[in-house]
Amino acid sequence: MTDMTTEQLLDVTVNVNGVPRTASVPARRLLSDFLRHDLQLTGTHVGCEHGVCGACTVLVDGKPMRSCLMFAVTAQDHRVTTVEGLCDAPDARPCATGERMNPVQQAFAECHGLQCGFCTPGFLTTVTAYLEENPAPTQDEAREAISGNLCRCTGYQNIVKSVLRAAEIRTERLGEDGGEAGYAAAPAARHTSSSANGGERA
Amino acid sequence: MKPAPFVHHAPRSVEEAVDVLAQVGHDGKVLAGGQSLIPILNMRLASPGHLVDINRVAGLDRVEVRDGDVRVGALVRHAELEHHEGAYAALPLLRQALVNVAHPAIRNRGTTVGSIAHADAAGEMPAILALTEGVVEAAGPRGTREISPADFFLGALETCLAEDELAVAVRFPRFSPGTATAFAESARRHGDYAMAGVAAAVTVVDGVITDARTSFVSVTDVPSVLDLTEVLGGSEPADADWAAAAEVVRGHVEPEADIHATADYRRMLAGELARRVLAQAAQNAATTKGSSH
Numbered sequence: 001m002t003d004m005t006t007e008q009l010l011d012v013t014v015n016v017n018g019v020p021r022t023a024s025v026p027a028r029r030l031l032s033d034f035l036r037h038d039l040q041l042t043g044t045h046v047g048c049e050h051g052v053c054g055a056c057t058v059l060v061d062g063k064p065m066r067s068c069l070m071f072a073v074t075a076q077d078h079r080v081t082t083v084e085g086l087c088d089a090p091d092a093r094p095c096a097t098g099e100r101m102n103p104v105q106q107a108f109a110e111c112h113g114l115q116c117g118f119c120t121p122g123f124l125t126t127v128t129a130y131l132e133e134n135p136a137p138t139q140d141e142a143r144e145a146i147s148g149n150l151c152r153c154t155g156y157q158n159i160v161k162s163v164l165r166a167a168e169i170r171t172e173r174l175g176e177d178g179g180e181a182g183y184a185a186a187p188a189a190r191h192t193s194s195s196a197n198g199g200e201r202a
Numbered sequence: 203m204k205p206a207p208f209v210h211h212a213p214r215s216v217e218e219a220v221d222v223l224a225q226v227g228h229d230g231k232v233l234a235g236g237q238s239l240i241p242i243l244n245m246r247l248a249s250p251g252h253l254v255d256i257n258r259v260a261g262l263d264r265v266e267v268r269d270g271d272v273r274v275g276a277l278v279r280h281a282e283l284e285h286h287e288g289a290y291a292a293l294p295l296l297r298q299a300l301v302n303v304a305h306p307a308i309r310n311r312g313t314t315v316g317s318i319a320h321a322d323a324a325g326e327m328p329a330i331l332a333l334t335e336g337v338v339e340a341a342g343p344r345g346t347r348e349i350s351p352a353d354f355f356l357g358a359l360e361t362c363l364a365e366d367e368l369a370v371a372v373r374f375p376r377f378s379p380g381t382a383t384a385f386a387e388s389a390r391r392h393g394d395y396a397m398a399g400v401a402a403a404v405t406v407v408d409g410v411i412t413d414a415r416t417s418f419v420s421v422t423d424v425p426s427v428l429d430l431t432e433v434l435g436g437s438e439p440a441d442a443d444w445a446a447a448a449e450v451v452r453g454h455v456e457p458e459a460d461i462h463a464t465a466d467y468r469r470m471l472a473g474e475l476a477r478r479v480l481a482q483a484a485q486n487a488a489t490t491k492g493s494s495h
Contacts, residue, residue: 007207027210027253030244049203050241057307063281064307069240073210074233074257126307147392148305 014075016041017085027073032056034072035082043083045121047150054149057122058082064129083121086128091173103169104128104162113162115153122149127163136167205240206249212258216341216370219256224343224366226252232368233257234276237304237312238320254368262370267292271336271375276316276368280309280327292376295334295383299326299401302385305393319369323358324395324420326387332425333383333401333417334374342367355424380412381405382486384479387419388471390462396420397463398471400451402479404434406487411437414447414480421455421472428454430480439484447480448473 012029013022016039023038032049035041035058047053049068056067059081067080086092087100095101095109104127107113114120123146130137130145137145142163143156151159211226213219223230229251233239242248256262262277267288274283283289284300303309303317303326317327318338331338332351340347343366354361363369377383387399399419405412414434417427433447457468 008209010210026207028205028207028243030204030240033204049244051237051304051308054305054307060310063310065311066237066307068244069237069308069311071210071233071236071240071255073212074236074255130306144392145306148307 010073012072012076014072015077015079017081017088023072025072027071029072030068031058031070031072031075031080032067034075035067035080038072041082041084043121045118047118047122052150053119053122054126055119055122057125057149059125059129062129062132064126081125083124086124089128091170093173102128103173104131104166106169107162107166108159111158111162111165113154113159114151119149119151119153123151123159127166130163131167131170135171137163139164203244205243206246208243208250209252211252211254213254213256214258214260216259216262216368219254219259219368220341220343220366222252222254223368226254227365230254230365232316232319234316235279235312236316237308238317238322256368265289271373272296273371273373274314275371276313278314280304280312280314280317281306283314284309293334293374295330295377295385295401295403296374298383298385299330302326302387302389302393302396302399308393315369315372318354318372319361319363321355321357321359321361321424323423326385326396326399326401326419328355328425329399329401329417329419330385331372331374332427333403333415334377335427336375337373338369339371339373340367341370346370351425358423377403378405378413380407380487382483382490384482384486386475386479388475398455398457398468398475400472400475400479402476402483404439404480404483404487406439406484409438409488411435411439411442411484411487414484416451416476416480418455418472421457421468423456426454434480434484439481439488442481442484444477444481448477451476 007026009024011024021039032046035044045055047055051066051069057064058067061079086102089102092100092102104124142160211222231250233253233255262275264275265286266273272289272293280303284297290297314327317325338349338354383403385401387396389396396419398421402416404414411434414430430447434442452469452473455472457465459465
């Protein structure tokens with residue numbers, strides 16, 4: 001086995017939530033650990049670390065992927081959206097606390113779609129991307145859409161309700177926006193000045 | 203649950219990838235989607251010293267729908283192939299099987315060629331390669347070679363690829379006119395490893411079954427094709443003896459027991475799934491006469 005003290009370090013740059021972020025990491029650094037340890041973005045949760053639970057799901061170029069099943073070095077130059085970036089979407093709105101929430105976050109809050117919250121970041125990213133693909137799911141489709149994410153608290157009923165409610169909120173807000181679609185269609189205002197390519201859609 | 207240290211290689215061409223593989227030999231492993239490999243590394247069931255990451259190799263990300271087959275490059279993600287309308291029109295079996303490959307988030311990253319090269323007995327796509335009598339295209343220092351499923355799969359998680367060879371594409375041949383397909387599997391949770399799965403291709407000409415075959419997931423060591431034409435040939439889909447076909451299937455498969463199901467249960471499941479997919483494929487073949495699915 002390679003000596004730990006001589007382990008190769010690589011400069012990895014990933015566009016995270018519209019901002020290019022660079023860290024010097026070993027090749028074996030998982031994307032999940034890159035986000036949490038190197039970038040201090042601890043919103044992404046790590047559950048099983050072998051792809052079963054879905055808690056660590058982030059959006060890579062807009063598509064949900066398991067961050068525990070990717071190396072940071074493979075995400076080089078790609079665009080990653082974590083749960084922290086969801087509130088930057090054009091259809092996010094300020095909530096009672098003053099923080100912004102996208103339609104899925106709003107729906108999970110309204111429908112009690114979480115209890116302990118550990119699995120929630122993975123559900124939020126998964127459902128946000130799913131509604132882009134299917135803006136008006138049926139209950140069965142909503143259930144299928146979350147089949148790759150485990151929750152040990154809720155029994156899923158309120159999560160299914162949250163998916164359906166999120167679709168409603170999203171549609172309402174689309175109307176307000178004059179039809180502009182997509183959580184990742186534009187980088188957040190507060191990131192715009194430092195964003196190199198945050199507005200690109202892959 | 204972290205991988206052991208390794209040296210990361212990021213070749214830009216197939217030639218470069220093959221060169222690196224030849225240099226690192228047995229201590230090297232190819233990384234494409236990594237959806238099977240990275241769990242193995244995280245759990246330290248394997249700790250190769252070198253990973254040859256082919257994600258930046260140019261030219262491997264194409265799906266080509268051609269007259270005789272669908273050719274899938276080594277970097278085509280399952281989800282891309284699943285949603286490819288041209289591939290679906292040419293070979294509906296691809297989508298029929300791909301929607302059963304893990305969960306969408308895994309399909310967004312994992313590759314079809316990688317799944318075949320991984321050769322897991324519980325993998326769907328090796329069974330599809332076998333049923334279509336497909337071809338694996340492998341590049342190595344001595345040039346490229348084309349490998350049939352029978353030669354490619356040596357055992358569970360074992361293929362005939364040499365240490366310095368890279369699977370650059372697979373080809374799934376289209377079925378003859380009058381053929382329709384179906385796929386079904388049973389898992390404890392949709393998207394988990396199947397306890398058993400069956401793919402079927404049935405050809406109906408002038409209202410009569412002329413060819414019927416199946417391949418299997420999770421109940422055979424290597425993907426094998428069972429020809430059921432002797433049992434079903436000459437029958438009309440409406441009154442074919444599906445029970446007799448299921449009996450032959452139960453005799454063919456060699457399931458193993460684990461904590462989720464006994465070998466007998468899996469054997470029963472394979473027979474029942476075969477009965478369903480054979481009947482469904484035959485019915486589709488009879489109603490879509492003349493089309494290639």
